[in-house]
Amino acid sequence: MPNPHRGDVEAIIGGRRYTLRLTLGALAELEAAFAVENLDALGRRFASGQLGARDLVRLLGAGIRGGGTPLSDEEVAALPLGDGLEPIATAIANMLERCFSSGGDASPRP
Template sequence: MANRHRGEIEAELGGHTRTLVLTLGALAELEAAFAATDLVALAQRFGSGHLSARDLVRIIAAGLRGAGEAVRDDEVAAMTVKGGAAGYASIAAELLAATFGEAAA
């Protein structure tokens, strides 16, 4: 069961309930992927409300890896989610809110 106090969430991806968490390592991975200079810049980018499908894949994949899953971005991109694109966006928003606080979502 996910512990929201540790920034964990649960989401159904690819037909399985999975735990996601943006650990410090996962956040460092996202900083590099988005060319963000620090966590504030990363949070501002996410808070802009303008995320591409590729951005959602990166965020969700980093969250899965942060929780210990050995998964590649292309594998996450192929996973089905209830609600389609809106479902992916919802998972990413919940994960970001758990990490940065509700204002980030």
């Protein structure tokens, strides 16, 4: 069960519930995937709103793995979009907001 105090977000994909969580390891994975040097740069990259499908796969994969489900990015990319992209994009946005906001605003934390 997702715990919002840990930054957990629930996503239902293909009828299955996943817990998304950005752990320190997931953030390090994303720094490498997006070729940025630090969390501030990572937060700015996400705040730019310029995310493609591969970016969403990387984010969703890191969040799913951080939440405890060991899926590769290839397996994440193959998940069905039966409910469309909006629920997944919303879950990713919520996960990023919980990780990078402080006190309710959406500015990146250092």
